[in-house]
Amino acid sequence: MPTPVRVLEWNGASIWVFADAPSACCAAADRIVQVIQSGVNNRGKAVLGLATGATPIPIYERLVAQHRAGELSFADVTTYNLDEYYPISPADPRSYHAYMHRQLFGHVDIAPNRAHVFDSTVPEAFAAEHVAQYDRWIAADGGLDLQVLGIGRNGHIGFNEPEELPVEEALRLPSRLVDLHPVTRADASRDFGAEPQVIPRALTLGVAPILSACSILVLAFGTQKAEIVARSVRGPMTALVPASLLQSVPRRVTWMVDEAAAQALGTGRG
Ligand code: PGA
Numbered sequence: 001m002p003t004p005v006r007v008l009e010w011n012g013a014s015i016w017v018f019a020d021a022p023s024a025c026c027a028a029a030d031r032i033v034q035v036i037q038s039g040v041n042n043r044g045k046a047v048l049g050l051a052t053g054a055t056p057i058p059i060y061e062r063l064v065a066q067h068r069a070g071e072l073s074f075a076d077v078t079t080y081n082l083d084e085y086y087p088i089s090p091a092d093p094r095s096y097h098a099y100m101h102r103q104l105f106g107h108v109d110i111a112p113n114r115a116h117v118f119d120s121t122v123p124e125a126f127a128a129e130h131v132a133q134y135d136r137w138i139a140a141d142g143g144l145d146l147q148v149l150g151i152g153r154n155g156h157i158g159f160n161e162p163e164e165l166p167v168e169e170a171l172r173l174p175s176r177l178v179d180l181h182p183v184t185r186a187d188a189s190r191d192f193g194a195e196p197q198v199i200p201r202a203l204t205l206g207v208a209p210i211l212s213a214c215s216i217l218v219l220a221f222g223t224q225k226a227e228i229v230a231r232s233v234r235g236p237m238t239a240l241v242p243a244s245l246l247q248s249v250p251r252r253v254t255w256m257v258d259e260a261a262a263q264a265l266g267t268g269r270g
Contacts, residue, residue: 122176
């Protein structure tokens with residue numbers, strides 16, 4: 001496993017700073033493999049919460065390479081993706097179904113009925129029932145061994161967007177249908193061609209089920225994430241910075257960041 005250049009601690013969370021994003025992704029992939037192997041050894045299966053976006057792509061490449069080399073099997077792995085645009089067809093190349101198929105599911109031996117992504121073809125009147133059921137499936141699987149997260153420039157985790165809400169209420173947010181924040185829509189325009197074409201709503205795993213994971217791995221790379229990483233790990237816990245809510249489960253959270261994303265963190269311990 002690549003070793004971090006330094007490890008910081010802020011509000012009880014560990015922040016592993018790597019020289020660059022590829023090293024951090026290698027370490028993150030190695031952590032996922034450890035979780036898979038120990039889950040499979042200890043309870044016969046591993047349950048992972050997976051993220052999409054640009055950040056985790058090299059992680060999936062490494063997992064696929066290890067599978068191809070005969071070193072890693074997903075036969076006893078169950079996955080739950082964090083979010084999906086709503087509504088969208090799984091056949092739409094911009095969907096997270098399609099992303100996961102391209103990056104991981106299409107290349108490994110995971111059982112199709114264990115690779116879960118929200119179904120964004122459900123009628124809107126049944127969306128709440130579908131996401132509640134998704135939360136129950138996770139619980140019935142014994143919960144997530146590991147949740148992998150990226151972070152939006154606005155601090156979102158999954159599509160839990162910044163909002164004016166008391167912290168206690170934000171911590172209880174269940175999986176649900178949400179409106180995307182303007183910063184999220186702007187960033188998603190790279191996949192949709194232009195901002196007006198971005199599907200403005202999504203189904204997301206809620207804050208509460210994310211925080212229930214046994215361990216949480218957050219990845220952030222590049223200077224454009226530096227300020228929000230610092231606000232998330234050092235700043236006050238607030239629903240206006242959803243990733244700051246991870247401070248409520250500090251010992252379970254590891255951040256893996258590159259030097260650029262760590263630049264506003266300083267060198268001290270908080
Ligand atoms: P990105 O997205 O990996 O494409 O930067 C992260 C996120 O929005 O969670």
